[in-house]
Amino acid sequence: MTFQAPLIIDIAGTRLTDADRARLSHPLVGGVILFARNWRDRAQLQRLCRQIKRVRSDLLIAVDHEGGRVQRFRSDGFTHLPPMRAFGRLWREAPETRPGEAALAACNAATAAGYVLGAELRACGVDFSFTPVLDLDHGRSEVIGDRAFDGDARVVTLLAQALMHGLRLAGMAHCGKHFPGHGWAEADSHTELPVDGRPLQTILNEDAAPYGWLSAALTAVMPAHVVYPQVDARPAGFSRRWLHDILRAELGFTGAIISDDLAMAAARVLDGREVSPTEAALAALQAGCDLVLLCNQSTVDDGEPIDDLIEGLSRALFEGRWVPDETAEGRRRALLPQGEALDWDALMADARYQRALELLP
Structure with a gap:
């Protein structure tokens, strides 16, 4: 039997400590x-990722990027990527001489952004980013x-499909979030x-x-810490109805389900009572999550919350x-x-990368 390794945790600094290892x-x-x-510059990030992989080569190194x-990384050569709204505006506002030309240009730009995002992270040793956001902009949610x-x-x-294609060109998987939608709350x-x-x-x-339209393409989904009371009393990330009955059975999603951060306030109360990270993790796993996140806890009491969860x-x-x-x-x-990632110097000279930079809005 293959053993399940469901925990994704954080580390405190720019290099591993013995406790981290x-x-x-x-x-x-x-x-x-x-x-x-965890970032100072590219050389430090590369060293950190190598340290992590020396602990276990199969560990997934992830980031919200x-x-x-x-x-998370904005200096020492990393491209300042635009917010996703920029691609929606390009779709709706770019001039066009033929119908659909602006939409195609927006998709091409989104593919370029996915490639730049994925290729730059992989050049530094990072495996995975929690993107794209699939929430709808209802004009209600500031977060x-x-x-x-x-x-x-x-x-x-x-x-999103275009961005995901760009990530895949860089050899990186992707994570649609926050299922079934955080834009209305x-x-x-x-x-x-x-x-x-x-x-x-x-x-x-x-x-x-x-999520239904992209069910054959998405490699991972992150459910929302949002309650939809007409469906279930629990937030979606702790709801078997949402994760198993709807996301898996009805929408046909077959990839990984990754909880949002269990340290967030919305994940700390279930069924009307306050729960520990362990109780929250168990509830998420039993609802159908494959992986659970506990973030920003390595700096709390020398990482005691992480040790308690393990x-x-x-x-x-x-x-x-x-x-x-x-x-x-x-x-x-x-x-x-x-596949093999281009190192940073090779990436800077790569024609596809240079063209992708030109296409960013």
Whole structure:
């Protein structure tokens, strides 16, 4: 049986400590997520990624690197990518001499952005980015805002597909987020629990539509820490109804499901009571997540929350309160990059990369 490694954790600094190495070598840990605090320059990031891979070559090195205001690495040559709204505006506002010309130009630019994003990260040793955002811009959510391509699900789908194609050209997988949609709920799930009270059919016809249309192409999906009370009392990331019955069975998604950060306020209360990260992780895994994220905890009490989660999940496994999914590990490993990456100097001289830079809005 292939053992499931569902935990994605963080590290505190710009190089690994002995405590980091011990955590990353644990068989329940499947990946590490990097933040701006883990960045000084490209050479340091490359060394850090090599250190991580020396601990275990199969660890997934991930980052939230979308463009716009969500981009962890911004200096020492990294391209400042535009927010996704820029591609939606190009679709709608670019001049055209023939119908559809602006839409095609926007898709070409989105493919270029995906390639630049993926190729630059891979040149530094990073495997995976949590992008694209598939949320619709309803003009209601500040936490989503210009991270969304557009308010029309069809435009979002085609621009996201183009971005995903660019990532794949760089050998990088992708993660659509935040299923079934965070654009209608106004609250920020980092600090409170958002609620979207619309009926299921409205959500499926609008916000969740890109997940069905892209179900054969998406390699991963991140569910929202949002409650949709007409569907389930639990947030989507802890709901078997959303993850198994709708995302898997109805929409046909077969890739990895990765929880949003379990340290966020919206993930810390379930069924009306406050829960620990271990309880939240178990609820997410039992609902259908393959991987669970716990972020920004390595700097809290010397990483005690991470150690507690590893110990808690180990105990749940030993006591039979959690039964690993034999198929989940294959979905995790499918997120590792494909093919050899160009190093930074080779990338700077690459004709495709240079053309992609020219196409960015």
